Amino acid sequence: MRLLIDVGNTSLKAVLWQNQEAQPANINNLPWQHITEVVYACVGKSELMAELLAQASTHGVPSFEANVTKQLGKLSCAYDQVGNLGIDRWLALIAGFTLYPDTPCIIVDAGTATTIDVLADNGVHLGGWILPGLDLMTTSLTQNTQRVFDDGTTPFEDKLGKNTPNGLKNGALVATIGAIERAKHHLVQNNCSQIPKIIFAGGYGALLQQQFTGSIFDSLLVMKGLNYWRDLSKNVQKV
Numbered sequence: 394m395r396l397l398i399d400v401g402n403t404s405l406k407a408v409l410w411q412n413q414e415a416q417p418a419n420i421n422n423l424p425w426q427h428i429t430e431v432v433y434a435c436v437g438k439s440e441l442m443a444e445l446l447a448q449a450s451t452h453g454v455p456s457f458e459a460n461v462t463k464q465l466g467k468l469s470c471a472y473d474q475v476g477n478l479g480i481d482r483w484l485a486l487i488a489g490f491t492l493y494p495d496t497p498c499i500i501v502d503a504g505t506a507t508t509i510d511v512l513a514d515n516g517v518h519l520g521g522w523i524l525p526g527l528d529l530m531t532t533s534l535t536q537n538t539q540r541v542f543d544d545g546t547t548p549f550e551d552k553l554g555k556n557t558p559n560g561l562k563n564g565a566l567v568a569t570i571g572a573i574e575r576a577k578h579h580l581v582q583n584n585c586s587q588i589p590k591i592i593f594a595g596g597y598g599a600l601l602q603q604q605f606t607g608s609i610f611d612s613l614l615v616m617k618g619l620n621y622w623r624d625l626s627k628n629v630q631k632v
């Protein structure tokens with residue numbers, strides 16, 4: 394059984410992976426005797442992560458930190474400075490490429506930030522964008538203006554706004570939808586004529602998924618990426 398951990402800027406998420414399935418992990422009471430390895434990724438610093446690594450070490454369980462490389466199998470990273478790409482984005486790309494081989498993908502991880510990454514059918518990561526997440530978009534406006542306010546109940550809808558909370562919430566949603574639409578253009582420019590698979594993850598992933606027919610939401614995308622990264626990087630080391 395693997396312990397998979399994703400440390401973001403706001404929270405630490407952990408699952409236990411066994412028989413191709415994720416089970417929830419109680420980080421206060423981990424079944425160390427059944428855990429064979431820890432595979433983790435950090436975009437932020439975390440004392441809790443350090444504590445879990447110390448526990449793993451005490452129990453003789455090896456730990457592996459996922460990293461971004463220029464190439465992983467047929468997948469390649471668009472950044473020249475690969476260390477600057479967020480590991481969560483790389484893991485989502487690994488998962489997208491593994492789950493949908495030979496398919497152009499637009500991968501959207503919508504949480505505190507919204508990241509949009511464009512992946513050609515041959516595994517070439519063309520690049521991506523970092524946007525404020527939906528909550529950051531709205532709070533940056535309410536906090537920096539006199540009269541823009543939210544009411545806490547207005548939903549995000551793909552409609553024109555006819556009052557202030559409407560204009561604010563819908564503006565954030567359509568800005569995000571518009572960026573995803575624009576990502577398609579970059580696939581076409583790179584001669585990917587196939588219809589892309591749009592894959593959503595993250596806290597706002599399910600909401601955004603509803604805006605794109607034929608798209609999918611996978612709450613475990615980054616966790617699956619951790620798993621594939623570990624399998625693939627083992628294979629790479631053997632060569």
Ligand SMILES: Nc1ncnc2c1ncn2[C@@H]1O[C@H](COP(=O)(O)OP(=O)(O)OP(=O)(O)O)[C@@H](O)[C@H]1O
Nearest residue numbers: 400401402403404405503504505506528595596597
């Ligand atoms: N049903 C939901 N469950 C969890 N979060 C939700 C949900 N709906 C909206 N959100 C929003 O999604 C965001 C949380 O997203 P997510 O869990 O992907 O992590 P994150 O904030 O990006 O964290 P990290 O940076 O730690 O990875 C919050 O802004 C939250 O308000």
Ligand SMILES: CC(C)(CO)[C@@H](O)C(=O)NCCC(=O)O
Nearest residue numbers: 436477478479480481482506523
């Ligand atoms: C954009 C976030 C914060 C999303 O979690 C993360 O992927 C990150 O810290 N990225 C580093 C910057 C980059 O990806 O270019």
Ligand SMILES: [K+]
Nearest residue numbers: 401481502504
């Ligand atoms: K995240």
